[in-house]
Amino acid sequence: MLFWQILIDGFAISALYALGATGFTLIFGVSGVLNLSHGALMVAAVVAAWVAGGDLGVGSYLGATIGVLVGLALTMLTYFAVVRPLQLTRKIREQEKEIFILTATLLWGIMIQELIAYLYTNNAKTVLPIVEGVVMIAGVRTPANEIFTAVICWLVIGLLWLLVNRTRAGKAVLAASMNARGVTLLGIELSFVYVAVWAIYGVLVGIAGVLLGMFLGVSSYSVGPLTASAFSIVVLGGLGSVSGSLIAAYVVGYLETITAYLVSPAYRTIPALLLLVFVMYVRPRGLLGRR
Amino acid sequence: MKLTDWRIFRAPLMKASLFLGAAVAGLTAGSAAHAQGKDPIRIGVIAEAQSVAGSSIPLGAQLAADEINAAGGVDGRKIEIVSYDNHSSSAESVRAFQRAVNEDHVNAVIASYISEVVLALEPWAARLKTVMITPGAASDVITQNIAKDYEHNKYTFHGYLTSTSIAQLVCDAAKDLLVKDYKMKTAVIMSEDAAWTTPLDASYEKCLPEAGLKVLDHIRFSPDTTDFTPIFNKIEGEKPDVMITGISHVGTQPTVQWKSQQVPIPMLGVSSQATNSTFWKDTNGATEGVLFNAVSGPDVAVTPKSLPFVSAFQKRFGNFPSYAGYTSYDEVYYIADAIHRAGTTDSDKLVDALEKTDWVGTIGRIQFQGKDTPYPHALKIGEGTITGLMLQWQDGKQVNLWPREVANGKLKFPPFIKTN
Numbered sequence: 001m002l003f004w005q006i007l008i009d010g011f012a013i014s015a016l017y018a019l020g021a022t023g024f025t026l027i028f029g030v031s032g033v034l035n036l037s038h039g040a041l042m043v044a045a046v047v048a049a050w051v052a053g054g055d056l057g058v059g060s061y062l063g064a065t066i067g068v069l070v071g072l073a074l075t076m077l078t079y080f081a082v083v084r085p086l087q088l089t090r091k092i093r094e095q096e097k098e099i100f101i102l103t104a105t106l107l108w109g110i111m112i113q114e115l116i117a118y119l120y121t122n123n124a125k126t127v128l129p130i131v132e133g134v135v136m137i138a139g140v141r142t143p144a145n146e147i148f149t150a151v152i153c154w155l156v157i158g159l160l161w162l163l164v165n166r167t168r169a170g171k172a173v174l175a176a177s178m179n180a181r182g183v184t185l186l187g188i189e190l191s192f193v194y195v196a197v198w199a200i201y202g203v204l205v206g207i208a209g210v211l212l213g214m215f216l217g218v219s220s221y222s223v224g225p226l227t228a229s230a231f232s233i234v235v236l237g238g239l240g241s242v243s244g245s246l247i248a249a250y251v252v253g254y255l256e257t258i259t260a261y262l263v264s265p266a267y268r269t270i271p272a273l274l275l276l277v278f279v280m281y282v283r284p285r286g287l288l289g290r291r
Numbered sequence: 292m293k294l295t296d297w298r299i300f301r302a303p304l305m306k307a308s309l310f311l312g313a314a315v316a317g318l319t320a321g322s323a324a325h326a327q328g329k330d331p332i333r334i335g336v337i338a339e340a341q342s343v344a345g346s347s348i349p350l351g352a353q354l355a356a357d358e359i360n361a362a363g364g365v366d367g368r369k370i371e372i373v374s375y376d377n378h379s380s381s382a383e384s385v386r387a388f389q390r391a392v393n394e395d396h397v398n399a400v401i402a403s404y405i406s407e408v409v410l411a412l413e414p415w416a417a418r419l420k421t422v423m424i425t426p427g428a429a430s431d432v433i434t435q436n437i438a439k440d441y442e443h444n445k446y447t448f449h450g451y452l453t454s455t456s457i458a459q460l461v462c463d464a465a466k467d468l469l470v471k472d473y474k475m476k477t478a479v480i481m482s483e484d485a486a487w488t489t490p491l492d493a494s495y496e497k498c499l500p501e502a503g504l505k506v507l508d509h510i511r512f513s514p515d516t517t518d519f520t521p522i523f524n525k526i527e528g529e530k531p532d533v534m535i536t537g538i539s540h541v542g543t544q545p546t547v548q549w550k551s552q553q554v555p556i557p558m559l560g561v562s563s564q565a566t567n568s569t570f571w572k573d574t575n576g577a578t579e580g581v582l583f584n585a586v587s588g589p590d591v592a593v594t595p596k597s598l599p600f601v602s603a604f605q606k607r608f609g610n611f612p613s614y615a616g617y618t619s620y621d622e623v624y625y626i627a628d629a630i631h632r633a634g635t636t637d638s639d640k641l642v643d644a645l646e647k648t649d650w651v652g653t654i655g656r657i658q659f660q661g662k663d664t665p666y667p668h669a670l671k672i673g674e675g676t677i678t679g680l681m682l683q684w685q686d687g688k689q690v691n692l693w694p695r696e697v698a699n700g701k702l703k704f705p706p707f708i709k710t711n
Binding site (some may be wrong): 013124141 | 342343346379380458484511512513515516517518519520521522525541542544545547548551552553565567569572573574575577
């Protein structure tokens with residue numbers, strides 16, 4: 001019984017972590033940007049879906065769609081207003097740009113967080129669930145919403161895999177992550193690739209946020225922890241490696257679930273962080289990192 | 292903050308500009324006091340403007356001040372509210388307190404609904420010899436500190452119930468509603484790890500068995516918890532009849548997950564966020580059936596002042612006050628009353644006058660416990676003073692079930708709850 005419970009709960013939460021971390025690692029792999037406003041973008045998507053579903057009363061489907069679209073729009077704004085100007089400027093030396101972008105996205109995330117807290121208070125919000133009720137799986141009363149979350153996560157990850165590996169545009173993205181100069185030599189406009197990757201990331205962030213809002217709920221306080229969890233999963237899996245992130249998401253998700261069930265919910269995140277420190281010692285590039 | 296709420300700034304802005312004008316005129320004339328007649332009484336309000344519970348604190352205080360001023364003020368002196376946003380931080384609260392006293396020269400401070408913040412301010416109230424009243428913190432340590440060193444800490448007053456008092460009220464309500472009516476026998480205590488829940492849980496452990504509920508387990512979890520599945524599963528495995536809650540920093544998430552996982556055990560106890568009128572919307576209705584302790588409810592006439600206050604608040608600010616809105620409104624009134632009785636704003640004399648407070652407010656009759664009791668400056672509870680309520684969310688509304696004299700509904704559980 002406990003075994004099944006851990007298996008089912010761990011699977012759903014890991015799927016959500018995987019989806020959240022995939023986009024994060026994708027933009028790092030392709031454009032070298034560590035986006036520290038990641039958590040803020042997710043929370044913004046949740047709050048937008050909550051407002052649409054509650055205040056505007058548009059229902060759960062349209063509410064979720066609006067949440068994803070706001071996540072996408074805000075991600076594109078992050079790229080064009082925060083990241084792109086710093087990448088293009090000549091006032092900052094090339095080797096310093098990475099740290100400037102890191103700081104800028106962190107501040108941008110804090111701005112979004114404070115704005116949300118100011119407009120909608122820092123109390124937690126939840127998104128109107130698309131499916132309700134419970135299903136019995138191997139004797140475990142599982143919310144249908146939890147199954148829905150896991151299915152959508154894997155569906156989206158699957159589509160992303162197809163996009164990257166089976167389409168021409170996707171292959172350009174993959175190529176850009178391996179060798180940016182090589183891609184330009186093949187006559188592909190690199191800036192288009194970046195915009196495409198950020199757009200994909202925006203959709204992933206929006207979907208991950210809205211699903212998290214339905215499954216667990218978030219508040220403006222969640223901004224930091226969400227960024228941190230995506231960051232540690234990505235570092236554990238190897239920066240820039242999508243499959244590494246997927247594996248790491250499951251390692252972290254199950255480690256947390258097992259701790260919560262067998263030790264105490266209060267110590268939930270500790271073993272995963274210890275594992276991260278350990279991996280940094282013995283294998284600094286992460287599980288599947290190339291560098 | 293919604294668009295409709297911009298009006299809240301109108302009155303303070305107008306007041307501020309009037310005051311500024313008066314001050315400038317006064318400077319040129321030689322003395323501001325002469326120009327205005329008498330100095331205003333200034334009350335500092337330090338609160339959590341970004342949280343639902345905290346944002347009502349300055350609004351409730353402002354409403355009371357405007358009513359008092361409209362009626363002529365206190366012995367001809369107007370009341371002026373100076374408010375500070377502490378961003379839920381103890382450090383910012385201490386800075387705000389210092390500024391309020393040293394630069395803005397306030398005569399008393401109303402501060403915060405978070406126990407940790409109030410505990411950080413308490414020594415500053417002592418050092419700066421300034422009266423401080425909390426409208427919403429609950430830790431017993433606040434008043435225990437006064438008992439330990441009365442001369443030093445006497446400037447602090449506890450304008451909301453202590454955790455021990457709250458636990459007692461919850462146990463009383465559980466006895467009437469669950470043990471008598473539903474023949475419940477067992478309970479699991481579920482509370483967040485925070486300063487205010489330590490005395491709360493200790494009192495629960497003592498008073499629940501007295502009320503007829505055997506405590507099977509006691510689960511404390513981190514206020515950062517987002518996934519409550521393991522907690523609910525553990526509790527369900529122990530098969531209690533009810534979960535007795537002690538939650539304030541968390542609220543939306545456990546409630547929503549309780550509903551989506553259809554945990555078949557009712558929740559009763561303290562759930563501060565559930566006292567907010569917006570809680571139904573925050574949880575998308577998942578709060579249906581949640582039972583929570585409160586000192587007031589939107590449609591409950593605890594005293595003849597309760598309902599007029601709620602409608603005035605709603606008319607002016609467009610939403611219902613949180614529990615700390617009621618208490619901060621009352622606090623401005625009884626501070627004003629104490630200043631009137633003392634005939635001065637001198638802190639030591641104000642403390643003496645406040646100790647003799649006997650004021651019917653919106654949450655009951657306000658009297659403080661004496662300096663020789665274990666909890667000096669805590670509110671007296673029980674019949675004749677403050678009894679508290681036990682409300683339940685039903686179909687988008689907070690319905691009061693207990694005490695039965697002021698009840699306006701009957702206990703009802705959602706279909707997934709199993710009762711024997």
